[in-house]
Amino acid sequence: xxxxxxxxxxxxxxxxxxxxxxxxxxxxxxxxxxxxxxxxxxxxxxxxxxxxxxxxxxxxxxxxxxxxxxxxxxxxxxxxxxxxxxxxxxxxxxxxxxxxxxxxxxxxxxxxxxxxxxxxxxxxxxxxxxxxxxxxxxxxxxxxxxxxxxxxxxxxxxxxxxxxxxxxxxxxxxxxxxxxxxxxxxxxxxxxxxxxxxxxxxxxxxxxxxxxxxxxxxxxxxxxxxxxxxxxxxxxxxxxxxxxxxxxxxxxxxxxxxxxxxxxxxxxxxxxxxxxxxxxxxxxxxxxxxxxxxxxx
Numbered sequence: 001x002x003x004x005x006x007x008x009x010x011x012x013x014x015x016x017x018x019x020x021x022x023x024x025x026x027x028x029x030x031x032x033x034x035x036x037x038x039x040x041x042x043x044x045x046x047x048x049x050x051x052x053x054x055x056x057x058x059x060x061x062x063x064x065x066x067x068x069x070x071x072x073x074x075x076x077x078x079x080x081x082x083x084x085x086x087x088x089x090x091x092x093x094x095x096x097x098x099x100x101x102x103x104x105x106x107x108x109x110x111x112x113x114x115x116x117x118x119x120x121x122x123x124x125x126x127x128x129x130x131x132x133x134x135x136x137x138x139x140x141x142x143x144x145x146x147x148x149x150x151x152x153x154x155x156x157x158x159x160x161x162x163x164x165x166x167x168x169x170x171x172x173x174x175x176x177x178x179x180x181x182x183x184x185x186x187x188x189x190x191x192x193x194x195x196x197x198x199x200x201x202x203x204x205x206x207x208x209x210x211x212x213x214x215x216x217x218x219x220x221x222x223x224x225x226x227x228x229x230x231x232x233x234x235x236x237x238x239x240x241x242x243x244x245x246x247x248x249x250x251x252x253x254x255x256x257x258x259x260x261x262x263x264x265x266x267x268x269x270x271x272x273x274x275x276x277x278x279x280x281x282x283x284x285x286x287x288x289x290x291x292x293x294x295x296x297x
Contacts, residue, residue: 002037004030005082007075014071018093020164022075028157029076032119045114057113057296059104059124061097065290066135068093068168069127070104072161076120081112094168097128097290110296117294126158127165128290134169134283140264146271146278147172149257153281162284171283182206183233184213195220199227212257221245225252231276236260239273246274 007015012022036042059073074087085108090101097103104124106113137148148171154162163173175181184198192198195213202211212231213224218241224232225248232254234245242258249256258270259279270278 002034004033004079007078008083011071011074011078011087015075018071018164019167020071020160024160025072025075026079028161029072029079029119029123031157032122033076033079033116036119037115042111042115045111049110049114051111053110054108055110055113055296056105056107057117057294058102059106059120059292059294060102061099061128062291062293063097064099065097065128065132066169067091067095067097067103067124067128067290068131068165069124069161072127073104073120073124074106076116076123077106077108077113080116081108084108085112094131094170097132097292103292113296121292121294123161125289125292126287127161127168128292129287130162130165130284131169132290133287134166134171136264137267137278137280137283138170140267141271141278144268144271146275148283149174149277149279150283151279151281152177153285155284166283169283171280172277174279179209181210181212184211186214186216186235195223196227199224199229214259215245218244218248221248225249225254229254231255231257233257233259233279234275239269242270242273242275250274 007022007026015022015025070089070093077085077087085106088105091103134148150163150166150171151174166173182202184202188198189195192201211229212233213229214233214235215221215224216235221232234242234256245256255276257277257279258275262270262278262280267278
């Protein structure tokens, strides 16, 4: 396994400011770099670039969208090049990508830059793609009170980064893992013997955490409301049933989250029913990458 340089304090602080754990980001980046070099060094770069050569290059958007992951790309470059690499950010995550205008400039040993290039681009293009898709959903429900939430349908090992990208796009994070909130789904209901029994079991086991119940029918919504839950997930409800669920939930102060079968062209009409959230797994499992390129000057 290759030994990489540590992150500098300024970059670690920038990652923290975005709600990211620098140690976790470093672990992801190291694993990605180790994967790229698992079978040996970058033979093409070693063969074509003289030792000691230096260069400057830019990461530049080639398509419009929303940027996310620029500090993560900087982390890749720093881990490979150390203090010999200087990175300048010309944009911030969450900003609109300006096609043809560099978002990041890096100077340093040419060999380091080319070794880091693909890993840096893989991450920033993927995260910017998530932010871009999220922004489209957020824009689609503008004028309503509904927020766009992600799910746990994330790429293994990349959840914190992907959920960060959702935030960059204006979305709202659902639970980060299985232990920070409870979501009672149909299989839990079946195992416990009903919604009320499942809710009681969760409250007895972990009374301090937030609790959401997934419902497939209006009768289940009534049962969840009667059980005193604060948040109900409406799974594959029609528009008519979603409106009816809103009428049931509002007097009880219960929030609602629409889920299942949602599409971007239907987002506005679902949000207009009065639900509080739209849960969109596609934000993380189906977002196309945003096209950014790295070019040496």
